[in-house]
Amino acid sequence: MDSSLPAAPPQFPVDRVVIPMLSARFPITQVPIPDVSIIVPARNEEDSLGDCLKSLTDQFGVTFEIVVVDDGSTDCTREIAQVFPGVRVISAGTVLEGWTGKNNAVVAGAKAARAKWLLFTDADTVHLPGSLARALDEAKKERADLLSYSPEQVVVTFAERAVMPIIFAELAAQYPLQRVREQNSGQGSGIAAANGQYILVRRAAYDAVGGHAAVATEILEDVALARLFRDAGQRVYFRYGGDAVRTRMYRNWLQLREGWTKNLALLFPRAEFLVFQNLLWWFAAWLALGVAVYGAVSRNFQWNAFAAIWLLLYRRIRTAHFATANNLIAIVFGPPLFAYLLLRSKKAHGNGQVSWKGRNYRVAATNGSAHAEAQASRTVPRIENQRLRAKS
Secondary structure: OOOOOOOOOOOOOOOOOOHHHHHOOOOHHHOOOOOEEEEEEEOOOOOOHHHHHHHHHOOOOOOEEEEEEEOOOOOOHHHHHHHOOOEEEEEOOOOOOOOOHHHHHHHHHHHHOOOOEEEEEOOOEEEOOOHHHHHHHHHHHOOOOEEEEEOEEOOOOHHHHHHHHHHHHHHHHHOOHHHHHHHHHOOOOOOOOOOOOEEEEEHHHHHHHOHHHHHOOOOOHHHHHHHHHHHOOOOEEEEEOOOOEEEOOOOOHHHHHHHHHHHHHHHOOOHHHHHHHHHHHHHHHHHHHHHHHHHHHOOOHHHHHHHHHHHHHHHHHHHHOOOHHHHHHHHHHHHHHHHHHHHHHHHHHHHOEEEEOOEEEEOOOOOOHHHHHHHHHOOOOOHHHHHHHHHO
């Protein structure tokens, strides 16, 4: 994706409300309140922020404001945001003790926002034309207090192509969308999920549960926020949203390794079992291929049926919504890389510390899958205390 600065300022449709431009001509009390406040936390995002803001400023069919929260960037992130007329740029401020940088940034953005609906979206996302209006309509149709999309994942490098389909196929298995939705129909699946790259919330419901301030210490703030809404009886709606938004999460192996080291052990509590399962299937697939090849050479063609295990693997991995070529690369090379990243993440969490974008975070050291499973299914703690801090 082209991450260069736009050649010319974006053109605004006539149905858009751009708060800073209007406030220069009218008293602030006369500035119309938009339908949606878009909050974009950004820390050293010069490679992707331009594309993100171009896609957001080009939205139509709904009034909105855009708040970019500069989270202590040391590159050109702030300057890129300021190129776009009507985009408000604020600073995240000092990260409170125990809080993650992203949570600190989105809380600052929420405080500055004015609309009845808030869209939290990452700086590495690109939004399809008209997707904001469609998402708002979908949230209202589904009576959702929190609507979240899992974006289409853009992969470029070999490492991305090899491991991302594996991870998202496992996520689809761990957090099946139908079971996530069951809690809204009273069936009580106990599974809550969301993707922090795209979370649209009703402001009243968000404030009622304490917002991101109530999950400010959580590394997986998106899942924690969804669980918070669920436990408060609010409606959560989560689906694959490739028709609305896409993202390239990591641009090289080092970013990919650091990002998934931070998250994988929390997403997949039974790490050792999942590693064993993936490597077993991988070795079995290669063994079956060898048997099939030998059968073809020896004219024992019935042995070719062993190659069907590759079809089973492909059927599983295609749930991740990647292109066929990426799925094939992932089947051939991905399982060992996934196993490495998952074990690395478990070790980091076991040691009590993870890193992301130049910041180190202390996490509760885990000793075995039982503790991790409890972390994955528990009600988010400290809610009442965090609500008091948020109000103060």
